[in-house]
Amino acid sequence: xxxxxxxxxxxxxxxxxxxxxxxxxxxxxxxxxxxxxxxxxxxxxxxxxxxxxxxxxxxxxxxxxxxxxxxxxxxxxxxxxxxxxxxxxxxxxxxxxxxxxxxxxxxxxxxxxxxxxxxxxxxxxxxxxxxxxxxxxxxxxxxxxxxxxxxxxxxxxxxxxxxxxxxxxxxxxxxxxxxxxxxxxxxxxxxxxxxxxxxxxxxxxxxxxxxxxxxxxxxxxxxxxxxxxxxxxxxxxxxxxxxxxxxxxxxxxxxxxxxxxxxxxxxxxxxxxxxxxxxxxxxxxxxxxxxxxxxxxxxxxxxxxxxxxxxxxxxxxxxxxxxxxxxxxxxxxxxxxxxxxxxxxxxxxxxxxxxxxxxxxxxxxxxxxxxxxxxxxxxxxxxxxxxxxxxxxxxxxxxxxxxxxxxxxxxxxxxxxxxxxxxxxxxxxxxxxxxxxxxxxxxxxxxxxxxxxxxxxxxxxxxxxxxxxxxxxxxxxxxxxxxxxxxxxxxxxxxxxxxxxxxxxxxxxxxxxxxxxxxxxxxxxxxxxxxxxxxxxxxxxxxxxxxxxxxxxxxxxxxxxxxxxxxxxxxxxxxxxxxxxxxxxxxxxxxxxxxxxxxxxxxxxxxxxxxxxxxxxxxxxxxxxxxxxxxxxxx
Amino acid sequence: xxxxxxxxxxxxxxxxxxxxxxxxxxxxxxxxxxxxxxxxxxxxxxxxxxxxxxxxxxxxxxxxxxxxxxxxxxxxxxxxxxxxxxxxxxxxxxxxxxxxxxxxxxxxxxxxxxxxxxxxxxxxxxxxxxxxxxxxxxxxxxxxxxxxxxxxxxxxxxxxxxxxxxxxxxxxxxxxxxxxxxxxxxxxxxxxxxxxxxxxxxxxxxxxxxxxxxxxxxxxxxxxxxxxxxxxxxxxxxxxxxxxxxxxxxxxxxxxxxxxxxxxxxxxxxxxxxxxxxxxxxxxxxxxxxxxxxxxxxxxxxxxxxxxxxxxxxxxxxxxxxxxxxxxxxxxxxxxxxxxxxxxxxxxxxxxxxxxxxxx
Numbered sequence: 001x002x003x004x005x006x007x008x009x010x011x012x013x014x015x016x017x018x019x020x021x022x023x024x025x026x027x028x029x030x031x032x033x034x035x036x037x038x039x040x041x042x043x044x045x046x047x048x049x050x051x052x053x054x055x056x057x058x059x060x061x062x063x064x065x066x067x068x069x070x071x072x073x074x075x076x077x078x079x080x081x082x083x084x085x086x087x088x089x090x091x092x093x094x095x096x097x098x099x100x101x102x103x104x105x106x107x108x109x110x111x112x113x114x115x116x117x118x119x120x121x122x123x124x125x126x127x128x129x130x131x132x133x134x135x136x137x138x139x140x141x142x143x144x145x146x147x148x149x150x151x152x153x154x155x156x157x158x159x160x161x162x163x164x165x166x167x168x169x170x171x172x173x174x175x176x177x178x179x180x181x182x183x184x185x186x187x188x189x190x191x192x193x194x195x196x197x198x199x200x201x202x203x204x205x206x207x208x209x210x211x212x213x214x215x216x217x218x219x220x221x222x223x224x225x226x227x228x229x230x231x232x233x234x235x236x237x238x239x240x241x242x243x244x245x246x247x248x249x250x251x252x253x254x255x256x257x258x259x260x261x262x263x264x265x266x267x268x269x270x271x272x273x274x275x276x277x278x279x280x281x282x283x284x285x286x287x288x289x290x291x292x293x294x295x296x297x298x299x300x301x302x303x304x305x306x307x308x309x310x311x312x313x314x315x316x317x318x319x320x321x322x323x324x325x326x327x328x329x330x331x332x333x334x335x336x337x338x339x340x341x342x343x344x345x346x347x348x349x350x351x352x353x354x355x356x357x358x359x360x361x362x363x364x365x366x367x368x369x370x371x372x373x374x375x376x377x378x379x380x381x382x383x384x385x386x387x388x389x390x391x392x393x394x395x396x397x398x399x400x401x402x403x404x405x406x407x408x409x410x411x412x413x414x415x416x417x418x419x420x421x422x423x424x425x426x427x428x429x430x431x432x433x434x435x436x437x438x439x440x441x442x443x444x445x446x447x448x449x450x451x452x453x454x455x456x457x458x459x460x461x462x463x464x465x466x467x468x469x470x471x472x473x474x475x476x477x478x479x480x481x482x483x484x485x486x487x488x489x490x491x492x493x494x495x496x497x498x499x500x501x502x503x504x505x506x507x508x509x510x511x512x513x514x515x516x517x518x519x520x521x522x523x524x525x526x527x528x529x530x531x532x533x534x535x536x537x538x539x540x541x542x543x544x545x546x547x548x549x550x551x552x553x554x555x556x557x558x559x560x561x562x563x564x565x566x567x568x569x570x571x572x573x574x575x576x577x578x579x580x581x582x583x584x585x586x587x588x589x590x591x592x593x594x595x596x597x598x599x600x601x602x603x604x605x606x607x608x609x610x611x612x613x614x615x616x617x618x619x620x621x622x623x624x625x626x627x628x629x630x631x632x633x634x635x
Numbered sequence: 636x637x638x639x640x641x642x643x644x645x646x647x648x649x650x651x652x653x654x655x656x657x658x659x660x661x662x663x664x665x666x667x668x669x670x671x672x673x674x675x676x677x678x679x680x681x682x683x684x685x686x687x688x689x690x691x692x693x694x695x696x697x698x699x700x701x702x703x704x705x706x707x708x709x710x711x712x713x714x715x716x717x718x719x720x721x722x723x724x725x726x727x728x729x730x731x732x733x734x735x736x737x738x739x740x741x742x743x744x745x746x747x748x749x750x751x752x753x754x755x756x757x758x759x760x761x762x763x764x765x766x767x768x769x770x771x772x773x774x775x776x777x778x779x780x781x782x783x784x785x786x787x788x789x790x791x792x793x794x795x796x797x798x799x800x801x802x803x804x805x806x807x808x809x810x811x812x813x814x815x816x817x818x819x820x821x822x823x824x825x826x827x828x829x830x831x832x833x834x835x836x837x838x839x840x841x842x843x844x845x846x847x848x849x850x851x852x853x854x855x856x857x858x859x860x861x862x863x864x865x866x867x868x869x870x871x872x873x874x875x876x877x878x879x880x881x882x883x884x885x886x887x888x889x890x891x892x893x894x895x896x897x898x899x900x901x902x903x904x905x906x907x908x909x910x911x912x913x914x915x916x917x918x919x920x921x922x923x924x925x926x927x928x929x930x931x932x933x934x935x936x937x938x939x940x941x942x943x944x945x946x947x948x949x950x951x952x953x954x955x956x957x958x959x960x961x962x963x964x965x966x967x968x969x970x971x972x973x974x975x976x977x978x979x980x981x982x983x984x985x986x987x988x989x990x991x992x993x994x995x
């Protein structure tokens with residue numbers, strides 16, 4: 001071989017290696033980007049991801065149970081190797097689970113099926129499925145194994161069940177959006193938190209509560225007020241029972257959201273309660289200047305009470321708090337602390353980056369690690385509690401590819417697009433729903449053009465958007481408008497915006513609990529439907545076309561997609577024409593009207609329709625109005 | 636012969652005198668004897684006009700003209716409209732024994748007190764038929780309400796309101812004063828329209844009216860309900876007790892028995908409230924004192940109508956009335972409501988709340 005040929009061969013080999021290297025590097029880089037969801041290459045298929053939400057270790061520490069929210073499963077893993085042992089199919093949209101004290105049964109709340117799956121942990125099979133309340137979200141069993149308590153998000157109550165038969169004993173009135181629970185260590189008290197605030201006077205600060213249940217008598221004995229808070233998630237109590245903590249959102253919905261650059265949207269906080277803080281409630285901030293901890297969700301206190309861990313779905317981190325320093329700070333400083341962005345530096349010792357939308361946590365039996373379920377990464381981060389670093393990441397088996405919908409969902413739940421990472425879509429649309437609040441969104445002065453937050457399910461075909469119909473389509477609503485008024489930050493790239501909109505259009509309407517199983521109407525609903533569709537009033541006078549309920553609220557979704565003046569303009573509004581809102585799941589979304597001034601459906605007509613501009617209703621008797629409302633609840 | 640006849644006469648006379656003295660000096664029937672402790676604004680009650688009282692274990696709720704008062708651990712606490720109460724005047728109270736929640740019917744709506752939180756339902760913000768809520772009663776998941784514009788029922792599970800009025804029941808008037816809900820029957824006391832009965836199983840309404848119409852006369856005793864102007868109902872042990880402003884009635888499903896001052900121990904025909912203890916015993920809250928009927932005998936507890944001094948009168952089956960010496964009495968003659976705490980009674984009057992402590 002000539003030197004020239006050798007040279008050419010070397011060159012060719014080198015080039016080939018370079019190409020291979022480039023391909024390999026490119027693939028690695030692509031995978032990395034894809035995993036981070038930054039570049040294109042997302043598939044259009046509707047893929048089912050596991051979406052781990054919550055985790056539990058078996059009492060013997062041998063197994064790890066992982067609740068998978070999207071694949072409707074419980075995954076059973078070997079707790080040492082994290083190898084998958086079994087997938088157990090449960091109901092639709094499982095949201096919470098608990099082990100019986102003896103570890104023999106695993107109860108799973110299926111939030112969209114309104115059922116409870118009872119898993120025999122010996123057989124790893126569903127042994128029974130019990131009917132439940134509206135959107136059961138978490139479940140716990142008392143120490144005696146006699147009663148189950150189930151928090152129902154839509155019916156706003158806690159159902160008390162016979163733990164052996166599933167028979168419902170009663171339901172206790174909780175707050176709005178009852179979702180998460182924990183026992184006091186002695187099992188005598190049960191603390192319930194709520195993802196929505198209780199209804200309050202229009203344009204007043206939100207009020208939430210922590211419902212306290214006496215487990216022996218199964219009655220509500222206290223409601224711990226949480227002033228200014230809307231959206232409370234996990235709650236935990238230290239092993240000695242002296243310190244309780246709940247993760248929550250503290251919205252600033254009374255001032256314009258346009259003040260985001262001034263830290264004006266949300267405080268991300270914890271509520272402390274119990275003897276360690278003088279048996280009062282103390283709200284402490286997690287945020288610090290220019291560094292926010294968006295959407296606190298999961299909270300756990302280490303067995304020795306030295307550390308507190310908080311997951312933040314929007315910021316995609318776990319905040320580690322030194323409990324001794326925290327208590328010292330609280331005891332030596334004067335409340336309120338919530339708006340002090342310098343406070344958290346006194347007790348936050350680490351912020352650990354984890355996966356997408358981190359949710360529930362679980363300590364390993366030895367307490368050396370805390371596991372974090374990264375819902376939108378399909379991973380579990382294992383944080384070494386001694387170093388506060390992610391020691392390993394466990395992949396939950398699922399689709400390898402990132403779909404458009406998944407990327408859109410990740411975009412929806414992250415806070416990375418907003419100024420300083422303060423908020424994301426899911427701040428106000430909790431679990432892709434709503435937040436029960438009225439907001440001052442636009443930079444048009446304080447208290448002007450107040451708008452009620454709307455449910456975003458089943459949006460397809462309901463354009464235009466905004467209460468004044470000002471945005472012709474979702475890309476405008478979620479793109480320029482969101483960027484300008486909400487994020488105060490960078491624009492989405494086109495594909496990201498497209499994926500976000502695609503995700504939002506994919507959100508289905510949840511099952512309607514006011515409909516009978518066969519979708520036939522009750523007598524009252526039938527009467528209400530006749531009123532909804534009537535053309536003549538009770539005096540025999542024809543009702544003008546625009547004054548009939550089903551003229552504007554027409555079609556399957558109850559909107560003709562046009563704007564009307566229904567007499568609801570306030571002195572603080574710049575416009576009188578209101579986009580006809582769709583009626584889907586209207587029973588869930590109080591308050592009502594464009595500015596949320598009607599606390600209930602009844603008030604739309606008993607208070608805010610004096611001139612029959614919002615439909616001809618003033619000829620109706622009270623029982624007829626009740627019938628109309630019964631029908632509307634079925635929409 | 637004469638001596639023998641005299642002896643027989645003497646024996647007859649003696650036995651007759653003994654018999655008469657036995658009648659005259661016989662001890663009255665043993666009726667419950669109470670020591671009354673009275674609560675007024677002087678010792679913590681927010682207002683002396685007490686419309687309603689409810690015993691909730693060791694806690695006592697008093698519906699007053701100026702808020703809902705709670706007596707617990709020897710202290711009074713008052714809930715007002717600032718706490719979310721629908722109206723300051725609390726006319727009626729009911730306990731949901733399953734959940735421990737208290738329901739209050741007010742002059743401005745219906746309120747639920749649950750774990751310290753008060754939720755109020757009005758005719759504007761809910762399906763409640765009228766804001767003047769005279770009566771409330773709980774059966775399972777249903778809250779039955781008596782209002783000035785018919786009856787209402789709230790199903791706590793579905794949130795659905797059902798209204799009952801002249802359009803869907805045999806109700807002539809719609810001024811509903813009282814309600815008693817049980818798993819089998821629900822009764823409404825309708826002012827001017829007698830009593831309405833709802834069968835929970837068949838879902839059929841029935842009506843009981845005064846056979847004499849709205850006349851203040853009774854042509855045939857025990858023919859039916861004593862009067863159309865009813866003020867309350869109580870249903871216990873399958874027996875219906877009804878109070879009216881013109882006497883009271885007991886109905887066992889087949890026979891009516893009526894009580895009037897002229898032929899019973901009732902101190903007045905004007906009765907605000909009746910509460911059955913069981914099928915035979917009941918308490919009557921009248922404008923002239925509190926009356927207890929044990930199925931045979933009557934006892935009346937009140938400050939004397941003339942002297943104001945504590946008074947207890949017992950009437951036996953033969954109609955003999957005996958005054959029993961007492962040192963205490965309910966706070967006032969005008970009695971609105973009563974509830975039981977074991978063997979004790981709590982009495983709502985227009986001049987204070989009274990705790991009747993049973994004396995042995």
